[in-house]
Each structure stands twice: as structure tokens, then as C-alpha cells.
Amino acid sequence: MLESIVLRILKTALGSGDYISSLNPLPVIETPGGKASGGILTEATIAAATITALADCTGLDLGGCPRQLCLTVEALYNGAATQGIRVHVISSYGDSTGGAHTGGMGVALLTDADNHFPIINDLVGLTVVNETDGSEGVITANTLNTVTAVLAGGAANVWNTGDTYYITGAGYDSEDYDTWAPGFAAGTFIRQTKPYSADPRTFKVLIENLDPAQTVTFVTAAFTYQM
Numbered sequence: 005m006l007e008s009i010v011l012r013i014l015k016t017a018l019g020s021g022d023y024i025s026s027l028n029p030l031p032v033i034e035t036p037g038g039k040a041s042g043g044i045l046t047e048a049t050i051a052a053a054t055i056t057a058l059a060d061c062t063g064l065d066l067g068g069c070p071r072q073l074c075l076t077v078e079a080l081y082n083g084a085a086t087q088g089i090r091v092h093v094i095s096s097y098g099d100s101t102g103g104a105h106t107g108g109m110g111v112a113l114l115t116d117a118d119n120h121f122p123i124i125n126d127l128v129g130l131t132v133v134n135e136t137d138g139s140e141g142v143i144t145a146n147t148l149n150t151v152t153a154v155l156a157g158g159a160a161n162v163w164n165t166g167d168t169y170y171i172t173g174a175g176y177d178s179e180d181y182d183t184w185a186p187g188f189a190a191g192t193f194i195r196q197t198k199p200y201s202a203d204p205r206t207f208k209v210l211i212e213n214l215d216p217a218q219t220v221t222f223v224t225a226a227f228t229y230q231m
Contacts, residue, residue: 059129073229082218088188095204102170122178
């Protein structure tokens with residue numbers, strides 16, 4: 005008796021009077037949440053013919069599943085500039101990388117033959133943490149399998165075989181997720197927005213100054229996304 009009453013209620017409330025099936029599925033009601041925004045990069049000045057680093061940008065964590073978002077970039081072009089900026093959007097599945105030291109005992113250079121840092125010196129400015137020793141240091145150079153940093157704050161402040169480590173803000177793709185150039189006119193301030201349907205876990209933005217002689221100033225990058 006109770007089962008038939010419940011079935012009748014479900015048919016009326018959710019199935020428009022019919023049995024729920026593949027031909028008459030449950031209704032899906034999408035209730036969008038609010039909007040959120042956050043700046044991930046702010047540079048007072050970008051020198052001529054240079055690009056910002058991974059360490060300059062805070063990763064945008066998409067773990068909360070915002071599927072639609074917009075990237076807004078601002079910049080002030082010098083009156084003598086002949087070229088503008090290029091925006092590089094890069095993605096990562098975790099915003100970090102790590103592993104274990106495979107080099108010798110008591111050495112200053114981190115070596116990990118089982119990990120790969122695809123871009124030379126791309127990690128400069130980030131911090132490597134030696135979990136085993138309890139020390140950490142700001143990265144000053146990296147190759148495909150090595151990281152240079154002066155460790156401090158630990159027991160020995162060196163690398164021993166098997167020491168585990170992690171680098172937050174690393175682990176990004178070697179190829180851009182997207183690349184685009186905002187509008188350019190010498191001596192102007194630009195603000196331009198581009199929408200994305202986001203599937204990656206984490207985004208970062210690198211800004212490249214294309215002008216060979218002039219700086220670009222007041223550069224910011226910010227995301228707006230649906231919660």
C-alpha cells in the first residue's frame with residue numbers, strides 16, 4: 005500500500021504522471037550559483053622583450069568545477085611602443101610537482117631522474133621543499149632533471165638519496181592551453197576579456213611583452229567564473 009502511494013507521488017511530481025524511464029527521465033534543473041573573481045597576476049612593469057614567470061602568477065584552482073569563466077587582461081602601452089603583449093594561458097592537473105632525490109648524499113643540487121621539468125629555468129622563483137630534511141629554498145635554476153636552490157631551515161639543508169620533495173606552483177604543461185594577443189595602440193590603456201569553457205584543473209597566465217624596446221606597465225590578469 006505504502007509503495008503504491010510513493011510510486012503515485014513520484015509519477016505525479018517527477019514523471020508528469022508516467023513511469024520514469026529512459027524515454028521519460030527525471031527532470032534536470034540547473035540552478036546557477038553566484039559569480040566569483042580573483043586576480044592571479046599583477047605586474048607593475050614588464051621589461052621589453054620578456055615574459056613573466058610561473059612564480060609571478062597564482063594558479064587558479066578549478067577544483068570547485070566552474071565550467072565557464074572569463075579572463076580579463078589589462079595593460080598600459082608606452083607611447084613609443086610598436087608592439088603590444090601576448091597572453092599565454094597554461095594548464096596543470098595539480099599545480100605542483102614532486103618526487104625523490106636520485107642523486108648522491110649530502111649534495112646541494114636536487115636531481116630527480118624520474119621527473120622531468122620540461123622548460124629550462126621555468127621554475128625560477130618558486131620554492132622547493134625537502135620534506136625529508138624539513139628544509140626549503142627558492143629555486144634559482146633548473147634543467148630537465150635538476151633543481152638549484154639554497155636550502156635552509158632543515159636538519160642538514162642538503163639533499164640525500166631518497167629525500168622526497170615538492171614544488172608548489174609547478175607541474176604546468178610545456179605547451180599553451182591558449183595563446184592570444186589583446187588589441188594594441190601606442191600610448192593607450194587596454195582591458196580585454198576572453199571567455200573559456202574550462203576543463204583543466206588549474207590555470208596560470210604568462211604575459212609576454214612583444215615590444216623590443218619599451219616596457220609595458222600596470223599589467224593585470226584576473227578570472228571571473230561561476231560558482
